Amino acid sequence: MKIDHMTYAAPALLAADWGTTNFRLFLFGTDGRIIAKHTANIGLKNLGVLTFEQALLSVMKGDFDRPDLPILLSGMVGSRTGWVEAPYQSCPSSLKDIASHLVDAPSDRLKVKIVPGLRAPADHEGLLNVMRGEETQLFGLSATLGDGVFVLPGTHSKWAAVENNVIEGFSSYMTGEMFQVLKRHSILGDLMDNDRDDEAAFTLGVDRAMADKSFLSLVFSVRTEGLFGHIAPESLSSYLSGLLIGSEIRAESIRHGIRPVGIVGDGTLSNLYKRALTHTGFTDVTIHDGDAAAAAGLWAIAQQGKLVL
């Protein structure tokens, strides 16, 4: 693709959300609009023998062949096992805090800076939650949507409160991973068969989780409800999903009350969260594209950090 110079401003920044599995590259114009974007299979776990610099250069082709531009990276690329460690900054954290702690990645040919992750106090004294990559999405959402409570569903779901462009704090839940390990490796998956999306089974799970007394006891009901034929084999997966997402929403309802919630992500999982939140009384629930949030955040950080004018 050749850039249409009648339509786009001059290229000003290359930026990427670079995680364990995902890599999403954006080319921004001087006006902050995205000129081009590209995804590649160079997540940290797929790098093989490539260095980070080699991997990045391998995708800088065509429109992206601009080693002269500043480059900003967010995500696990800044972890201890990444290109260079960008130490966690503490919440509350503003866009200015983050932008003043960008870390230079060692490279002879490229001008690369990496966004630090965030840490926040967890429920127990001395315990911390951490994120890498999500902070950039949150600053992007904050720049475009303003204040709010945001949930980023996934393997390790995050909930964060953003006020006056400051990420006040956040929590982590291993909801997605728990679903996978219980379904694949525990007795709870044994009775599941021909999974389908069963809204009634899902909301039953959500309701029970909202009134939960003990997770380790409640989750075992996937077994007994299947054994007694109360829930069909094809609906048990929806029931487990409801129990887990409901458990997360229960904790966050206690933390934040019923507030407007923005869900960050695409597809099936975001819709399940929206269904569960609406079912439990949240009245203002919206879904936002994760890629767009990352891009908006990278641009906002680059501006604040004076990588672009």
Place this chain on the structure above:
Amino acid sequence: MKIDHMTYAAPALLAADWGTTNFRLFLFGTDGRIIAKHTANIGLKNLGVLTFEQALLSVMKGDFDRPDLPILLSGMVGSRTGWVEAPYQSCPSSLKDIASHLVDAPSDRLKVKIVPGLRAPADHEGLLNVMRGEETQLFGLSATLGDGVFVLPGTHSKWAAVENNVIEGFSSYMTGEMFQVLKRHSILGDLMDNDRDDEAAFTLGVDRAMADKSFLSLVFSVRTEGLFGHIAPESLSSYLSGLLIGSEIRAESIRHGIRPVGIVGDGTLSNLYKRALTHTGFTDVTIHDGDAAAAAGLWAIAQQGKLVL
């Protein structure tokens, strides 16, 4: 071994606790004392092509070669996939209730009766907990120790309250299985190495679980505590164990208050439960042998059911 007729009363009953993995056979004298006992690798999942009758006959050798005696079986042998289904009886359930619902197993050569399992209401309307085999151990404990709250730790831990020889109700927790799947198949096991029993890490886990706000959030701290170097790789397994056992104790403390608790089982796991219970303020905690409890229960049920005089 030849039975010493100077020491033992005449044989009166063969009885076994026959579960998914375990098989424990007892030969009782007319006075209720155990003359001989035997374990064999014929749990339900190891039967192969053998019928239940063939498997049982295969272990009726030597002292146990008494096809003339009444035979009483408890455990998963009475499940839908067992020898014959002995339908769940409802709690509250007395020894008399159980003994009047023994089910004959089809056999040309043996006189076999099977103890039914129990079901009890769980925390949510319409939800049920079930047990098979543990009810027999509980009636054995009740016969020898009297009233109490008993915990049977394991893959799917059970807690039951027994009063006036009636099993009032019980709860199930998938504590043991959760420990295994999280350790083996989730990110929480990644940082564990050279596991050792670390009492401080274990009790830290118990304390945090007792003050828990969200299991899915708290359990993720195994990851963050490892990442930040707060808990050493060899102690993370103890920490996870404390979180899970503590979560169980928290729910039961709310249910029953701080009461005398009898732990049923042997070895390491019972000692961990005792440590956790003592740490959380339980003052009267005892450990009881699971085999002895099963044997006492089988004898009590056989007497009540008039299989023996």
